[in-house]
Amino acid sequence: MNPEFRRNVWLELVPLRLVVLVAVLLFAFFSAALTEGFTGPGSIARWAYYVLVVVWGTRNAARSVVGEIRDRTWDSQRLSSLRASTMMWGKLFGSTVFPWIGGAICLVVIMADVVQRSGAAAAVLQGAYYIALGVIAQGASLLASLIAAGRRQGRSQFEVFAYQIVGIAAAIMVWAIADPSGPTIGGIPHTDFVSWWGLMLPTQPFLLVSLAAFAGFMLLGNYRLMRLELKLRNGPTAWLGFLLFMIVYVAGFDAWGGSNLIHADAIARRLYLAGVVSAGLTYLTIFLEPKDRVFFRWLGGEFAHFHLGGAVSRFQCWMMSGVAALLLGGVLVARLAVLNWAADEATIGALLGFMTRDMGLVVLMNMAARRRGGDLLALAVLGLLYGLMPPIIADLQYGTGQALFLPRVTDPVWLSPAAAWLEAAAVWVLAFARIALPEQQSKI
Amino acid sequence: MIDVRDLVYEYPTVRALKGISLHVEPQTITALVGPNGAGKTTLLRCLAALEDPFSGSVIVGGFDTRSDPRAIHALLGYLPDFYGLYDGLSVRRVLTYTARSRGIAPALTAAAVEKAVLRVGLTDRIDVKAGDLSRGLRQRLAIGQAIVHEPKVLLLDEPAAGLDPQARRDLSVLMVALKDAGMTLVVSSHILAELEDYCSEMIIIEDGMIVGGKPIKVKDVARPRYILEIATARSDLRDFLAARAGIDVIEADEYHALITHSRSAASRARLIRDLLAAGFEVSGFGESTRALEDAYFSQVGQGR
DSSP: OOHHHHHHHHHHOOHHHHHHHHHHHHHHHHHHHHHOSTTOHHHHHHHHHIIIIIIIHHHHHHHHHHHHHHTTOHHHHHTSSOOHHHHHHHHHHHTTHHHHHHHHHHHHHHHHHHHHHHOHHHHHHHHHHHHHHHHHHHHHHHHHHHHHHHTTOOOSHHHHHHHHHHHHHHHHHHHHHHOTTOSEETTEEOOSEEEETTEEEEHHHHHHHHHHHHHHHHHHHHHHHHHHHTTOOOOSHHHHHHHHHHHHHHHTTIIIIIHHHOOSOHHHHHHHHHHHHHHHHHHHHHHHSOOOHHHHHHHHHHHHTTOHHHHHHTOOHHHHHHHHHHHHHHHHHHHHHHHTOHHHHHHHHHHHHHHHHHHHHHHHHHHHSSSSOHHHHHHHHHHIIIIIHHHHHHHTTOGGGGGGTSOOOOSSTTHHHHHHHHHHHHHHHHHHHHHHSOHHHHTO | OEEEEEEEEEETTEEEEEEEEEEEOTTOEEEEEOOTTSSHHHHHHHHTTSSOOSEEEEEETTEETTTOHHHHHHTEEEEOSSOOOOTTSBHHHHHHHHHHHTTOOHHHHHHHHHHHHHHHTOGGGTTSBGGGSOHHHHHHHHHHHHHTTOOSEEEEESTTTTOOHHHHHHHHHHHHHHHHTTOEEEEEOSOHHHHHTTOSEEEEEETTEEGGGSOEEOOOSSSOEEEEEESSOOTTHHHHHHHSTTOEEEEEOSSEEEEEOOOOHHHHHHHHHHHHHTTOOEEEEEEOSOHHHHHHHHHHHHHO
């Protein structure tokens, strides 16, 4: 048996707790069966499942790594001979084995209830949905705690709660979008078919396949982060694969939202959506990944010595996503130039410039911060630049000046992208200078 | 067994190790000493391949910490200065988990656990929960965790902290036994007198650098240090000793001499006999137990 799973079983499956769990659940189902109303056993089982597997399970998953760090057992685990996958499975399903046992009992009642009402096929569908929901929720919490571990922070009870919330939020998203018995798909009325890349696909199988794909990537993400914790190196392939998947997946929905975003042809709309998802992942990952001066210096050294393969193989996710966003944005600008959409062309150019500037700002603020807190500082500066400065400039009756802070249609049109890219260049020069600063001076 | 070249390690705002180079021979016990904040724990973490150096290289057992950290993890035992235990598990289960997670086959695990508890003196508490052990016993269990898989290299950060005098003595005996069993040990500690019992070499770290630039040989097992005392002052004590083959005089005055000499009992008896024959009133002759402390303060003093 997986040693990590077994250790968790030793800690979690105390006989008295098991007896109490089973007794409480049986009592709840029995009581619900007697009332025969809104609170029938099936309904009670659903709520109990959410409480046990989602609420309790995400807490345990969130603590499975951060708790080890807090209790000072993590270094010992990192030195173990266990493979990253063994450690990941052992933690994900070992730390949550008690809630899963309760969840399994609930699932039996849920499926029995569905078989009675809608037949066996619907019961299998419901079973798959509930299991995927639990795995995604707990996987998201473990992912959040592994990200925090990589940043060498996040051991307090409040932060563990925050990682638990990430898992619960993931569960709510899955529930809102993919609940087979739900009336809507993420707030949009449920339809029998969904338009994707111009194809009309049956909604329920499409959602289930999507759910399986996201659950797979969630587990892959956990595995990759666990590898890093065990001092194994990750190449760029997995993230590039996920990025490509997201680009293709989101770009396929151009018929839904893309047409409202940009008034151009389908290719431009898909490029726009692909660029937006790449940029979104860039912003997300730059705040999640560690910004390590030592690593940046090493990367600079690799580039300086033309060891491009080594440097690129250790690119962080935000770097890869950022490059993808810039490339897709560049292609989109070219497409808009062909279509003669000069105003949108300039706006996209400005957007890319501001994104580049923002990445530089996050790096710069992290280099400038004495200890941790660089990301919060960067968020504050970005809030100032996007939230406070444009209204102030507008109040000063200097509309064109807003182009310094937001993509704007200006006269001449090149003014907005030029301002954005000049700012980006200035910020990156400062960031590079700060990275290169000797450590004694950087303390000042 | 351990080869470190120009090791530089940086925390975000401070350079903790500033170009450390050292070499540790196999089957030796090396003391890592220095004031608080000198970089001892950081160096141990770099040796354990838990931290990546900014520059320089760390080779342990022929593996580079950068390119093959997992191979190094497999041959290491590491006791951090602040360690944790699974308080809800018994001593047996803690060690069983550690043994299995360190790659010991299921069939061999029970024997490995028995051997580890015997070594650290926890046999009679094998089914007691870790959370119910006293501080000293917890320390023993933590050491048991570090050695249960018979590592080739053992890194111990303040292993005697929290141990009573008897347990410290037991630890010294254990260290020597582990070394004799083929392990290479690097031990960080503030308690020089305790290190004296089992360390053969010392590395003094101060402000991220090795004082004197290299490890110091503090004890030659074959030629230990001896202190000679005479009751009546003789100005020729140093010359008499220096003239004899097989003796190195480290320091001497009219009443005392600190020398290195063969451990052989017959050789020592011959020396005492010759001293008495030459009219030296020998009042004391024994192995020096302050070599480490003397070396430490002489080196640290020079560094300032």
